[in-house]
Amino acid sequence: MKGSSHAVIGVTAGAIAGYQVQPDLFTVAVSSIVGGVSALVPDLDTNGVASNKITISKNVSQWLMRLVGAGIFIAIAYQFLTTGFTPSILLYGGIGLLLFIASRFITQRRMLTLTGIMVIWLGIVMHQSTGILLAGIYIAIASFLPHRSYTHSLLGLAFYAFILHQLQQEWLIDGILVAGICGYASHLVADMKLLPMNRRGVKLFAPLWNKEW
Structure with a gap:
C-alpha cells in the first residue's frame, strides 16, 4: 500500500x-x-x-560533507600561515580527511x-x-x-x-x-496478507513466530 x-x-x-x-x-x-x-x-x-x-538526499549529504571538509582544510592552511604548525592541525586535518572519505561511501x-x-x-x-x-x-x-x-x-x-x-x-x-x-x-x-491487494503480509509475532498474516 x-x-x-x-x-x-x-x-x-x-x-x-x-x-x-x-x-x-x-x-x-x-x-x-x-x-x-x-x-x-x-x-x-x-x-x-x-x-x-x-x-x-545522499547527494546533498555528500556535497555538505565535502564542503565542510574543504572549509576545514582552508582554515588549517590559514592557521599554518599565520601561527605555524600546531598539534591541532593534525586533529582537524584528520577530521577533514575523514569527511571526504565518508562522503564517498555514505x-x-x-x-x-x-x-x-x-x-x-x-x-x-x-x-x-x-x-x-x-x-x-x-x-x-x-x-x-x-x-x-x-x-x-x-x-x-x-x-x-x-x-x-x-x-x-x-x-x-x-x-x-x-x-x-x-x-x-x-x-x-x-499491510496484512488478508487484504487482496497485498501479496506479502506482516510478521505480527516476530521474532517468536515468523508466520506472515
Whole structure:
C-alpha cells in the first residue's frame, strides 16, 4: 500500500481515537496529525517509504560533507600561515580527511542512521527528553532492519507505544498515546496478507513466530 493511503487511514483512525478521548477541535486536530504520522512510522525500516522522506538526499549529504571538509582544510592552511604548525592541525586535518572519505561511501540507509543519532542528541539537549531520545533510538534501529520485519510487528508497536507514553507525559497533550497506537496499528492491518491487494503480509509475532498474516 502507498504511503499516502497509509497516511489517510492513519489520520482517520487518529481523529476517531482523539474524539473518543476528548471531543474538542484541538484534541481531534492533534490526534489526526499524530495518527497520520504514526501510520508512516513502520516504513522507517530499510527500503520503507518513510525512511527516504525524513533523511537528507545522499547527494546533498555528500556535497555538505565535502564542503565542510574543504572549509576545514582552508582554515588549517590559514592557521599554518599565520601561527605555524600546531598539534591541532593534525586533529582537524584528520577530521577533514575523514569527511571526504565518508562522503564517498555514505548510503541512504546510513543517512537514516545519522538521522536517528541526531534525534537522540536532540533528546539529550532538550532537557533530556526520554520520549525524543527513544524516538531517535527507534529510527536508528529501524535503519538496520529489512522491510516489513520488526517495525511491522507487535513488538514494534509496543516499543512505539512506550515512546508515545513518554511523550504524552512530557508534553501533557491528551490523545497522543491512543491516536498514535491506532495510527501505527492501522498500518499493520492495512499491510496484512488478508487484504487482496497485498501479496506479502506482516510478521505480527516476530521474532517468536515468523508466520506472515
